[in-house]
Amino acid sequence: MKGGTGADGPAGHGTHVPGGGPGTSGEPGADGTGADGTGVGGSGADGTGAAPPGAGGAPVDPRMFDGTVAAVALLAGPEGRLLYTNSAFTRLFGPRRAGLPARVAFADTEGHPFLEVIDSVRATGRARQVVGERRPDPGAPGQARHFVYSCSPVTTVEGPGILVLAMDTTAETQTLQRYEALVSAISQMVWVLGPDGSMEELVPGWEQLTGSPWHPRADKGWYAHIHPRDREELGAAWRRAAGGEEAGGPPGAFEATFRVRAADGSYRHMTSRSVPVLRDGVVAEWVSASADVEDSWGTQLRERLLAQVAAVSGETLHEAFAEVVKVVVPELADACLILLLSHDEWPLPDRAEVTARRIASATRRGLPAPPALRGQRVTVTRTVREVLARRVPVTFRLDPGAPVPPGLIPTVSERWLTASGSTSLTLIPLIVDDLVLGYAATSSNGDTPVPGPAETELLREVLHHAQRPIRKVFDLQRARHTALGLQRAHLTEPPTVPGGTLAARYQPASSAEEIGGDWYDAFTLPDGTLVLDIGDVAGHDLKAATAMGQMRSMLRALAYAGGPGARPDAVLGRLDHVSAGLGTAPLATALHTSLNRRPDATWLLTWSSAGHPPPLVVPVDGDVHFLPGAADPPLCVASDFLRTTHTHVLGPGDTLLLYTDGLIETPSAAIDEGQRRLANEAARCRRQALPDLLRTLQGLSDHRDDTALLAFRADDEP
Template identity: 60%
Template sequence: MSPLEPLDVRLFDETVAAVALFTGPEHRLVYQNRACARLLGARPLGLPAREAFPEQDADMFMTVLDEVVATGRPRRLPETREPDPGSPEQARFFVYSCTPVTTAEGSGAMVVALDTTAEIVALERYQAVASAVSQMVWVLRPDGSAEEIVPGWQELTGEPWHGRMDSRFTTYVHPRDRHRLEHDRRLMLARHPPRIVETAFRVRTADGSYRHVATRSVPIMRGGRTTEWIAATEDVEDRWNAALREHLLAHLAEVSGGTLDEVFEAVVHVVVPELVDACVIMLLTGEEWPPPENTAVTARRAASATRRDLPPRPPLLEGEVVINDAVRTVLESRTPHTIHLTVGGRVPPGLVPEVTERWLADAAATSVTLHPLMADDIMLGYAVTSAIGDSPAPGPTDTELLRRVFHYVEPPLRKTLDLQRARRTALRLQRAHLTNPPAVPGASLAASYQPASSANEIGGDWYDAVVHSDGTLVLDIGDVAGHDLTAAIAMVQLRSMLRGLAWSNGPTCKPSTVLSRLESAAEGLDIASFATAVHARLRRTPNGTWRFTWSNAGHPPPLLLPAHEAPYFLTGDDQDPPLCALPGMHRTSHTHQLAPGDTVLLYTDGLIERPAASLDEGQQRLLAAAALHRDNPLPELLRRLQDLSDKRDDTALISFRADPGDSGHNSAGPGGARPSSTQAPSAPRRRTRDRGR
């Protein structure tokens, strides 16, 4: 149809859109289709537009008609019609299109009206739903432009939204998150076919602190290509805090009952890099806080962690410092304090060891914050956290979050402190009773005790040596089940009872009888429910040999290092159960003749047991080490054998060596005595057993 050809209005009779035609300078209504009559009401044809549409809100419509006819350019405008007062109907929404046309009556304008009420209501409902579940909803476009559907940016940041995801937007994103956010955005634009993209980052809020938000972007496809994304951004700070707490508690559970250093090692690897760029824990070396006036206070590095992209952190060596007044103020006030650093500047002396000062300067630290560390009102030390490079210094919200994190650590710290107190008490008990062996003519003795490395492994190991008036030597080794203060107390009681029974029953009493009487007393007094022990008696014979008689109550067998043969275990012919396992049973005594130069070792299971290895493997390691170091003096031999322990359990050892027959005088060494002995010919070895009470 030519542009000058008159418009055939019959084309619009059955269309869904409302259509009306106006001609002449007065815009007389010359056509109205059925849809228009339903939408706007039937109007008399031939009347000027102002008479055909006398409604008060039709003025803008008349102005648009005048403009379209005068300029020849089409116009479109929305309109809202409110219902009559008292009407149950909701407001109606329309979009009008006014286009210049040529009709049979001359030049004029065609008006097309569409009812968009359903679409507008649907959008309002969507916005309401989105507002209920998310803080912000956006339309994101490939060119970087963005439009807020559900506002929230200004409320979060204090700044109005400027309409683009550009460099101005990223200034509000935490520096550590900008690279990842840009990477996720490029990935979102490059994927074909597109997929839903989820990302989390921190946004700077109006008060200068940062909050975690999560964004989920859904692609919108038109014509086979992605034209935009609908993105819902939600404030997840509370959820993130809860996840951080669970993450921290999970790490702490792995070191439950460990040392303070182990607990804080778990802490620093949670706060770095989630909260800070670097963290070092300084623990006070003294037990008293506040210290006496004019007393220097020292602290040592216990744990540290740094962000991966920073220079390697210094090792935990040479890590002690005399704290300065700034640290004292933090500890006395129990309030965190931030120190801002100049570019390339160093932290004030007395905060951290010099090696850490140098590291902070090399890493371009911009601030350090001191946090007091406490448990049960006991001042343990302080944490030094750092912001590095372009990371912002912590604000009040960040400092409060770290305070809460360190507060979460208090329960496991209390447990660790309780264990340390119990461990110190147990060690004092053990060391008070594990005295140096006595001097024994014609023989050497040495003993060793090594506590477990873990704070929750106190142990109940003991050794003892008693010399009767006739020169008979009694040796004991034992281990009470359990790894707590109760086990240590039971150990002290059993050791004392066994020593008393051995003395009161005299040098001729069989070891099996002594153990049976110990078992009866322990059962009657309810001292220990389960313990192992070896009770041995050594008596020198006229020909210079030693008669070694022992009874074993479920304990690892004695180790014999013959002067001229390979080491082996003295297992005896019968295996008696531990003490208090089968009360009233008859126990067995065993006898072996020791030649000059022979060595007997009594030890606890911590020397040979390891979680990942069998007991046989542990015994083979002991045999090999004993063969290698058999010629060493007894104290040196015990030091070498102690190296076999993995330090998970306490270990006690006591050894006896018959002086060689051709030796002169033997001087006492550390942990044992070597009095003089006379030369005596060797005698044949005999091993016997005897059962009795």
């Protein structure tokens, strides 16, 4: 017969034990507890060891339990006839009809564990306390309810009997279940650290991670598996956490991330947090939890490194790769070396000798200093060619102290690897737009484990991600190389001039972004007139270099077509009209000069300036001086302006110097100061041969801008 759910049934009525009724777990222990260890020993009904009401004395008066919150039932006689149930019992287990034997009152199929406990108490005279679970009837709403109950021998008005007391523990059980589920869901290891350093594992996982059994001492169990380079920081973090207590203040929480050697020999990142438990103001123990965070740590590391390498900048490949190696070391390798191939063609020619040159390197702290970068090279062997052709990283395991396989890196780097105790060498091709520029060589040293597939793949990805900033620098260098080639094609060697000496010098800017438009020209007209030109096109790119070539060529053509009688100001005026009309350049300066030798070995100089710095005259004796006369406006800004021509006579041994503003102009000083430095240095070195003099004077530049110099020296004999 079905029983009610007990929420509103009358006390003392009903005959059905609710599904799972006061179910049980196990036989009594020797101390009176349940066999599952959850019961409380003692012979008292409440499990405390005190005699239950009426045991061995006056009969129990059931009315004393009418108002209690505990569920109470009273049975008597050899059949355990049900004498009494209070309202709390009815709410928990449903109504039971008084007067029925226990096997009838609790006759459902899941009631037999309860009946076995009743029989045990009757046979032994010892109390039992056990836990149970009450499930709703099939199809009935509601969750299972949990309870703990005790059965104790008592005396009733009908003779020996058994008093049953039960308490609903559903809320407490659900809280415990949630906690257990939470711990399982986040896959944490939980343990307790005692004040004496002993460790008790509560939620296991250590042996599964490391392959070694849990050890109750940290110094003998944990530390042997901690990465050697993490132990010092881990100990420091612990001392900081416990330091408050040592200083008389409250201790703080311990939190650290470190690497633990896993069962397969690799290292995995773990995070641990320990919180002190205080009793009477004193740390009684530390409750700690650790979780494997390798996946999330790897994801964060990847994102951080990719962001860093994407921000790499530099004006040259040397500077860009110098930043790249700092991203790789020490996060992914103990050392990193970048080598660039001597050939910019791919595939590499089979029979041609190809070399790889060191251009950047970095090592982690604690290792010997790497050899200085002096462009050391290594001939690319067949082994390296195969690595580059396959375009995948290859790791070579090394025996510490043993020689490195030859031909992989330059000899100086081989010696460094041996001296630093390297355990592996990994080669990673460097690819930009399907072109193999070279390769990176990374190493693990000392106690650092040899990189596994995951570490090598991340290393490859980081270096591949550097492709974008490297491509920018590479394209800039190729454009610069093209512009310089174009520029140098126009800067021809000065001609041989009877009665005088010529020399010229051009120096590009040190910055890869500063290509520049400086130029010079020197040629003779049919009558022997010497024409010297120098100029500077605004801009620092390939467009400026192209405009420079056009303006130089146009000026040469106009001067030649004008002939010996053409005035410099007229030639520059025609150039201004043509350049403005054709849109050759937005702005340019130029200095156009003509030199004619006279019978007395002097030279008549005529010139016109379009916004260009004035010529410098270095006499064989006397003061060095800039030729007077204000410069006319630059080209391409006022093509209708009437330009002027100036004259000057150079004596035997005098030197005329034409130059561009990169020689005298710096961000930190005015042009006047630059001109004074130039005049003083020219005076000091006036006796030098012209090539040497120009080399010396070019040293005055800070190389932020390109510079061009053109010098003429009159012979000191007729």
